[in-house]
Amino acid sequence: MSSHLLDGHYRILKVLNDGKKGKTYVVEDVNLPGSQFIVKQLLPPSSNPQSLTILRRLFASKAETLEKLEQEHNQIQKLVAHFEENEEFYIVQEFIPGNPFTDEIIQGQPLKEDQVISLLSEILEILVTIHSYGVIHRDIKPANIIRRESDKKLVLVNFGAVNEAMNNPIGNLEYTPIEQVNSNLKYNSDIYALGIVAIAALLGLPTNQISKLRSQKNRLTGEIVWRNKNLKVDRKLAKIINKMVRFNYRQRYQYATEVLDDLKKITNHEPDRQKQHQKKLLLVLTGVAGCITLGVGTWFFQSPKPVINAQKKSYQEGVNKYEAGNYEGAVKDLNQAIELEPQNALAYNKRGDAYYRLGDYEQAQADSTQAILLNPQDANAYFDRGFAYSELGKYKEAIADYNQAIKLNPQNAYAYYGRGIARTQLKDNKGAIGDFSKAIALKPQYTEPYLQRGILRRRLKLRQAAIQDFDTVIKINPSDAKAYYQRGLTQFINQQKYAALKDYTDAININPKYIEAYLNRGDIYSDLGNKLEAAEDYNTILQIDPKFIAAYIHRGIHRFSFGDYKGAIEDYTQALKLNPNDVAAYNNRGNAYLELGNKKAANQDYSRAIAIDANNALAYYNRGVIRAKQRNKQEAIADFTKAAKLFQQQGEKDSYQDAQREIALLRNKSAPAKTTRYRFRKREKN
Incomplete structure (x- = not known):
């Protein structure tokens, strides 16, 4: 050296x-x-x-x-x-002799729940200390957690604070929450990263596979969906981890101590505070505790004012904290209010609101239910429970609650909006549009109903009406990037490419990290032959998020379009490194290999796509092309037949007819027609 x-x-x-x-x-x-x-x-x-x-x-x-x-x-x-x-x-x-935690997360070998709880507990205890000094780690990932050789304890290394002094951002987006990417770092940014590490450990998912989680999100809520039918995880532990990795930092645990408290409830089975209180109250009322004197009992029943005043104070403090955005604090105060007055429907109602804001939809639904039991005429409680049911995917139950809320308060625009969202999920398009329209009539400056009605109208091919809705949102709020983006999508479908370009550009100017807007604008530039502009948009996406697979796919198609087949193969290969099960990448890479004359590699890629998705019509069609070129007549006919059947089921008439034409040509001739071509499609976006 x-x-x-x-x-x-x-x-x-x-x-x-x-x-x-x-x-x-x-x-x-x-x-x-x-x-x-x-x-x-x-x-x-x-x-x-x-x-x-x-x-x-x-x-x-x-x-x-x-x-x-x-x-x-x-x-x-x-x-x-x-x-x-x-x-x-x-x-x-x-220098810490030992092994990084990456050695313990082995692909396909999930850790046990008690091991993950131990991991969380140890690192959270460390976070409690560093956060108390105003330090945020910034780069929690398996590689920065060392299993110390001397005592087998976990040690946290490589703090990002000094890097931040040099203006060096952390580059590991797999574990990085959105607020950190946007330079809005919070203490619970570390909690998010640790939650992702826990998910990786439970799934047996090494760092190079974590990007899969980005594509596994609930379309309605945007939250990561990591549990599957093959993964048996304790419901309470899963609930804790889900709260650690909420997309919105306001809905996450705010402090490491809160996560530790919930973990201790799993491991120690601590009794609920409210049950403890009720038990103590029962002892007082029944006289079981012999040490309680007559004088104390007389005070309890004859002097309620101190209790009432304390209850009112706790309730008001909880409301104040809720309105200030301190939802955890609101829950604590409202817990106290409910302990002092278990019949306080308003306290249950407001606590349910706070739980909803924190992303605990089951508890929000439970609190709303209790508020309804205490006051069946409370329209707001039905409204709140409706939103909780929607977040839990119980749309029929949500609609029933919205119906009751509207019956009790016909002027509640938000109840109509919520019912419209639930009806959209149940494919009741006519009812949903009616609800969004009613919400707009009651509250004309409320933009969300216009936006959702516009999206629904576009799906129903009422494109001009959809554009009018997006126009209205932009008129009310000229800084709504989503409205420009949605209008751009609609303009593009209407073949108004230059109008769509302008809308995507406006969305990007408002939100310079609007990845979907860059992607769609890049596609339009590519279609128009603007080679450099398209490449710049795809490259910008990968600067924002180097793990965004769709950008590699679309840039690969762009390179393919002007004959850069090797460059396209590089992009598709990179996409497959991030997600080895990406069917579109295999299909499109096969097309590029075919253009370079590498039929063997092309055939392998099409076969891999079929192995991953047995209903992928494009892969069957493309493999049929290869087999036809290789004069494997019967195998080619089998592939085209399968493709035709799938195309027909998917309603793709042109593709179905193409496949039928190839079958007819193969049956009538010993060699394929020179016009036989493979097919490809860009990854579809919502």
Whole structure:
């Protein structure tokens, strides 16, 4: 290795990482023979003297904070020293003999629930400490969790705080929540990342497979759907993890202590506080506790004002916290109000609202039900329970509640809107449009009903009416990026490509990270032959999210369109690295291989697509093309026959007719027609 000594006494033994943002070494302190440390070099983004002065101060401050942490918890990687050399910044960290947690997450070998609970508990205890010092780790992932060899405890390493001082963003988007990507970091951003690690452990999903979770989201709520019929996970544990990885940080656990408390309830089976309170109250009322005197009993029944005042205070404080967006705090205060007055329907109602905001839809539904039992004339309780049922996928029950809410309060625009959403899910399109229209009539400035009605009208091919709805949203709120995007989709379907381009551009100007808008605009540029503009849009998406598979697929199709078959193959191959089961990537890569004359590789890709999806008509059709070219007449006919049947079932008349034509040609001739061509399709987006 290099003979140069860092800071005059650190000899480089090994280079662990050599990146654009800096390097990482294993070093030895020559003054302490046999010692080993990790040294990170951090390159400042600017060599401007003024900028360097600011960076020095910020770097020193962040490093000093991390040095304090090591004294508070022995499962935090120690920061030994920090220094500057040649206008480059270095931190010296403890070398921890052991194995990264990546070694414990093996593909197809899920960890047991107790192992995952242990993982969560250990790391959460560490997070409690670092968050109390105002530090956010920023880069929690299996590679930054080390199983220490000496005592088998988990140690958290590679804090991102010093990287942040150098303006070096964390690049591992697999575990990164959206608010962190948008530079709006929160303490519970670490909780989100740890939740993803837990999901990976339960599924046996290594880091290079985590991107699959991005495509496994509930279309209605946007939340990750990770549980499947083959995965048996305790419902309470799954509920905790789901709350850790809520898309909206406001709906997640806010603090690590809250997650720990819920985990302890699973492991210790702690009795519910309310049940404890009710038991104590029962002892008081029945006189079972012999130590309760007559005087205390007389005070309890004859002096209710202190109890009433305390109940009112707790309720009002809960309402105030709810309105301020502190939903966890609201729940705690409302718990107290309900303990003091179990018949308080308003407290159940408001607590249900808070639980809904936190994403705990089952508890929200339970609280709304209790509010209804206490006050059957409470329209708001039915309305709230309707939304909770919708989030739980119980649309018929939701509609029944919206009906009751509307019966009690016919002027509630939100109830009509909610019922419209539920009816859309049940394919009652006419009823849904009627509900959205009623909501609009009651509250003309409420934009969501216009947006949803427009989307539904487009699906029903009422495109001009859909555009009018999106126009209205834009008129009410010119900064609504979704409205421009949805109008762009509709314009494109109407063959108004330049109008769609403008709408996508407006959506991007409002939201520069609107990936879907870049994707669709890139597709239009590609169709118009604007090679550079299309490539720029696809490249921008991959800068925002290097794991966004559709961008590789679409860029591959774009490259294919102007004859860059090798470039297309590179893109499809990259997509398959991220998702080895992507049928579109196999299909399209097969087409590119065919253009290069590699029939064997093309045939393999089409066969892989069929193995993944036995109902993929395109793959059968394309493999039929290969077999026809290879004069495998009977096998080609079999593939075209299967493709024709599937195309017919899917309502694709042109494709069905093409497949039938190929069958007829093969049966009438010994060789395929020269016009026989494969088929491909871009990945469909909602």
